[in-house]
Amino acid sequence: MMLHLLNRSPQFDGLYWDLSEAFGADDHLLLIEDACYAALPAAAASLAAFGGRVSVLSEDAESRGLLGRLSDDVALVDMAGFVALTATFPHSLSWF
């Protein structure tokens, strides 16, 4: 079980690909900073490899004007939820 943190927009598709290779069946992906743009419905293809186990940090989405525009398949998580996630997963890995 591993929590993956991702902070680059979907235009870095090589990074998304590398992450998908390391992503396991019990893993979770949290989108932060510019990775919030991957949660737009138009970017759904960039998250296809992650089986719906994806959340987006609401504070970062809000500051980018994305609240209300995000895909229903991506869960919103606030800072407290972020902390709870890191406590749930024994390991985390940042992709940037």
Added chain:
Amino acid sequence: MTTMARTITVEGREIALDPEGYLVSLADWTPAVAEALASEEGRALSAAHWEVLTVLRDFYQRYEAAPAMRPLVKAVRQALGEEKGSSIYLMRLFPESPAKVGARLAGLPKPTNCL
């Protein structure tokens, strides 16, 4: 960039040293420079010292970096055999720190991967 802190004179040439006593320009190195740096520290270089300095210079030639202690031991073992490829042997030759003292005398930059 390495900055010059002082110089030593070897065979009439002014050799620039950085604040830690390493050569500013690696091209300045000659065996006489090594002797001068060693005598500054109160060391006389024996044949045993020289063969290790040669291993160090070969290492730098090949890998473009000065070795930390572990790879130095390994390189000495490969070049000079099991008996000399030990940290005890190298510590006897270059007390304090074989990787740092050896690099300085061999005219290499300070090893970056050893703290």
Added chain:
Amino acid sequence: MQDDEAALAADTPIAPLDLLVILRHPPHGSSWLREGVDVALVAAAFGQSVGLLFQGDGVFALVEGQRAGPLGQKGTHAQLAMLEMYDIERLWVSASALRARGLTPADLMLPVQLLEADALERLVHAQPHTLLF
């Protein structure tokens, strides 16, 4: 050498190392690769067991025939050649990254083990400490 280059079988156990360093950046264009290798070398110099995983453009770090830049800038090929002197011998490469770039193990300067996505996932999950560069 041939064994090293074989793909990792699905049931081969992967032992945890003290540190796994993932390298995703190519040589010369930025300092990411050099910094990642430096971290691996420092850890190994202190006696830690270290492995490297090359993913994405990081596989270009292993291409045979690299040299200094046109203005004499140091590359990372000499640093990679030095890994064995630091006893860093576990070098894994994403098989898909290599394929996507039209490369095969014969193009690489060091013997490596290729990982398909399932083995790569198992490797990353087996490691308690991973750093990404």
